[in-house]
Amino acid sequence: MSANPQIHNHQDNLTHKEINGQDLKKLVEASLTWLRTNQQIVNSLNVFPVPDGDTGTNMVLTMQAAFDEVKDSSEENLGEIAHTIAHGALMGARGNSGVILSQIWRGFARSVDNLPTMDTPNFVKAITVARDTAYKGVVRPVEGTILTVIKDLASKAESALDVTDNLVSMLELLVEEANASVQRTPELLPVLKEANVVDSGGKGLYFIFDGMLRYINGEVLDVTDAKVKPLAEMALANTMEQIEPGQDFEVVVDFRPQKELDLSIFYDNLEQMGTSIQVGEGDGIYRMHIHVPTENLYKPIDYTRDLGVVTKVAIENLIDQMENQQGGCNRTQPTITPIQPGHIAVIAVSPGVGISRVFASLGVAAIVEGGQTMNPSTQEIIHAFEKLPTDKIIILPNNKNIILTAKSATELSVKKVAVVPTSSIPQGLTAMMRLIPSGDFDSVIDEMNAAIEEVQTGEITIATRSVEIDGVEVEEGQVIGLLNGKLVLSTSSLDEACLGILEAAHAQDYELITLFYGADLPKKDIPILENLIQEKYPDQEIEIQEGCQPHYYLIISIE
């Protein structure tokens, strides 16, 4: 593969004459190279649950097979080369987009059959035949996909023929249209809009046309576009991006190079240091963004200092940032995934933001803050569900003092509201796990009611006054332990209370012990406690979650 990076302009070759088989071969090679460069971008759009494998990879493999057929050919005849390309694409076609792409080549080749060379009108005709063939190859064409993009290209090509008969200008118009068409795909296909992406196959087709144009214009084909963007688009710190293991720091450097930057050498050197490389440029200032492992922390800075004047450096500890993002008790309530209209919605009462996060991850429709000492009102509970786009509501009160409030909410709403009387967080979570949002309302409720018996709940807190209950004598300020709502012990240490509860629950007969630690428990105590439990219960799995609940040091789920 050597279509690049030799950068020279091929415009002259192609502007004034018709293109022959060898020209087409070079264009296909350029398409392939550019598509491969952007393969990951296309793959990342692959959220539509249809294609087998990743769209980008499939399209690259299809184009590779097409190019391989003509790689060593010296055939000048355009029609011949086009047929060979189409044959290769057909034999190598993978995945839906690959199959449609091979149909596009098939139509293209059929249209230029027997043509020794191709002029602009021939090219336009070939694109329209490609469109027709692509549509015929699909049993039930779906709009908002690669099909729509080829259709838009064909329409644009036909109308643009009045404006230009220059192949390069035509290609420029088509690349522009392909981009616009790809951007419109979410409007046509709701699943794309929902996932906030554009269609991957369409995007791949865009790269194929764009690769041809870039080749003609002498632009690089092996460095992705996404890496060189306007400075304005690059925030100093992209806190939300995905972090690869081992890349501990994000380094962003602004610098003014002494002489013009050779981008491909620049990228090569940066790739030795880390990942997620992005480079932006504006007014002679470059901004370089990279994720590096700790040992390479200063390398990108030293390197850019060799190239010019560094004006600004920003370093972020990504690991720390991620931990902060995920955890913390000072955060607001977590983001809830919206429910599908008509599905069953679950409203959970939660005493702490950590516990709310867990409920959110299991798919609750709304969270009402509340717990032992802050019981929510009926109004608050109703308010949480009355605007939801469904009339099937299940409330998990998760506290015995809230069950009645929840029940009265059922009487005040016109919706079908049921309360599954969960009296603890572990019960609430266990019930939540039986949710099948699209399932039958009554059977889901039955399942949830059955599930709450399957888990035992331990709670550890501090006695607020001296008392004797259930034969347990308690002094104010002592650590007390409750099992399934019943007081079972009082002691002076948290560790003892925790182990005592596990013993009373016969934890050795269960599989999993989950500790939700409260806002008042010092974080440094957690690993010690975890070790202590693991030592005593080597066969049980132990999971630690930040619960952020007030008053209760620990809520323990034994299942």
Add this chain to the structure above:
Amino acid sequence: MNIAFVTDSTADIPGNYLDQYPIHVVPNILMIKGKSFEDGKEITREAFYRDLPNIKPSPTTGTASIGVYQQLYEKLFQQGFQYIFSIHASKLLSGIYNTAKSAAQSFYERVQVIDSQQLTLGLGFQVLAAAEAAARGASLEMVQKIIEDVRKRARVYAMLDTLEYVRRSGRVSWAKARVSNLLRIKPFIELRYGNVLSLGVTRTRKKGIEQLKKFLLSLGPIERLAILHTNAEMDAIEFLNNITIETPMEPFIVNVNTVIGSHVGPNGLGFATVIK
């Protein structure tokens, strides 16, 4: 009429049946670190599942090319078969159906490509029932009816050890939504109408296996049964031993193919059945 059957490696049909009937299996492609492997041929299922958690980036999967299907159809006609049923993995989950469909175009009415709306033995049982019927001399129409009938009665349920692989595969919309999967959970899934449905989750394996049994027993009398697993053979054997259920055919235990396995992950347990 001399009928051949083509399916793909997601069908998980045990080898002895392939010798017995004219069933031809096209391997799907597994891509690991840029290298492609034929499903079931170049890498054992045991080794694959053992290594899967450590393969970075995650393996991707692909269909065989249109050309491979065309050549197989061609070969079968040359061998004297007069008609081919090509039955494949759910087209909502895979591009295999479309690939076979494209390949079949040049054979006019002689190849019928069928979307099984299923995976693993949910698909395999359709192929087997059809091949058995053809061997008994059933007509084309009869064979086609039998495929449709078994398709309607095929059920596949599973408990995955983690949501992670399904979520990463990007094929299952409800799994995608649960990005911040905080608790360790094991999802139950059902394959229905060609899609993967969520049947809730569990946190412990023991309870999960009980739940799977409940799912199976709730289906009533069954005709065929296969216990499916991804490197959890002991659990599969135990599961089978602990259920009292009558099947006219000996149930099989199948370590599921790597192409599906790379989307569900190791240590999964489930079953495929055809209800009466």
